[in-house]
Amino acid sequence: MTRQRQLIFDIIQRSDRHLTAEQIYLEAKRHLPSIAMGTVYRNLGLMAEAGEIRRVVIANEPDRFDRMLAPHHHMICLRCGHVADVELDGIRQQIEMRAGVPVESYDLSIRYICPQCREIERTYR
Amino acid sequence: MTRQRQLIFDIIQRSDRHLTAEQIYLEAKRHLPSIAMGTVYRNLGLMAEAGEIRRVVIANEPDRFDRMLAPHHHMICLRCGHVADVELDGIRQQIEMRAGVPVESYDLSIRYICPQCREIERTYR
DNA sequence: ATCCGTGCAAAGAATTTGCATACAT
DNA sequence: ATGTATGCAAATTCTTTGCACGGAT
Numbered sequence: 001m002t003r004q005r006q007l008i009f010d011i012i013q014r015s016d017r018h019l020t021a022e023q024i025y026l027e028a029k030r031h032l033p034s035i036a037m038g039t040v041y042r043n044l045g046l047m048a049e050a051g052e053i054r055r056v057v058i059a060n061e062p063d064r065f066d067r068m069l070a071p072h073h074h075m076i077c078l079r080c081g082h083v084a085d086v087e088l089d090g091i092r093q094q095i096e097m098r099a100g101v102p103v104e105s106y107d108l109s110i111r112y113i114c115p116q117c118r119e120i121e122r123t124y125r
Numbered sequence: 126m127t128r129q130r131q132l133i134f135d136i137i138q139r140s141d142r143h144l145t146a147e148q149i150y151l152e153a154k155r156h157l158p159s160i161a162m163g164t165v166y167r168n169l170g171l172m173a174e175a176g177e178i179r180r181v182v183i184a185n186e187p188d189r190f191d192r193m194l195a196p197h198h199h200m201i202c203l204r205c206g207h208v209a210d211v212e213l214d215g216i217r218q219q220i221e222m223r224a225g226v227p228v229e230s231y232d233l234s235i236r237y238i239c240p241q242c243r244e245i246e247r248t249y250r
Numbered sequence: 251a252t253c254c255g256t257g258c259a260a261a262g263a264a265t266t267t268g269c270a271t272a273c274a275t
Numbered sequence: 276a277t278g279t280a281t282g283c284a285a286a287t288t289c290t291t292t293g294c295a296c297g298g299a300t
Contacts, residue, residue: 057184107184
């Protein structure tokens with residue numbers, strides 16, 4: 001556990017948002033200016049692999065990184081890009097049942113308009 | 126409807142697989158050697174937008190393109206990369222119900238081991 | 251004549267990787 | 276001293292885009 005890895009880990013733990021590698025890099029740089037992008041990616045990959053953090057895959061978006069919380073899914077707002085958590089348990093079993101084979105893993109990216117953006121939309125239409 | 130667009134469209138219609146832009150490009154080139162990658166991407170984007178073909182988004186995979194069939198989902202085999210269709214209707218309503226807001230769209234990438242690869246795995250373990 | 255789509259090549263975004271060096275053990 | 280992780284830069288992968296040109300209306 002190097003200094004840079006601890007820092008990256010802490011940044012993710014401290015945040016309640018879904019940070020991209022670049023956001024993490026920029027934040028890390030403020031505390032450890034010499035840190036390299038490659039180091040960030042390497043450590044994010046390793047920690048995600050080890051199950052210490054979670055990689056959030058959203059279609060056509062850079063990957064984001066999450067602290068490990070109870071299983072949940074993510075929805076991204078098409079207007080403001082904010083990523084919200086949503087509980088959808090049971091989906092995996094659904095898939096397994098209907099597909100008829102064990103699922104190794106899956107990603108579900110849901111695109112929606114968040115309530116605030118929906119309101120703005122309503123106002124200016 | 127240009128020659129190149131018709132060709133790209135036909136390649137997708139004729140195939141029962143889920144072709145990447147590159148595979149489509151290579152196949153198109155055999156019939157129309159001057160065709161450019163950019164043209165393929167441009168037309169795939171336009172046709173997908175128009176609903177003439179379907180773009181299949183799989184996490185960490187290049188996009189694939191499908192003829193329009195009844196709504197269905199896709200599973201990719203972690204070993205051989207083959208993309209299989211699977212019917213999972215009702216998932217969208219599930220999501221909407223549990224999320225409590227209208228879903229604009231979503232992508233579901235399911236990773237699994239296909240029966241053949243599972244067999245191979247079993248044999249050599 | 252006009253306009254849109256093409257071919258080409260260059261640019262882009264996100265991520266990975268090779269390699270010499272620095273660091274901790 | 277030994278090995279692993281770093282910083283840096285170059286490479287990769289997938290996709291988009293600017294621009295001059297060609298072909299159809």
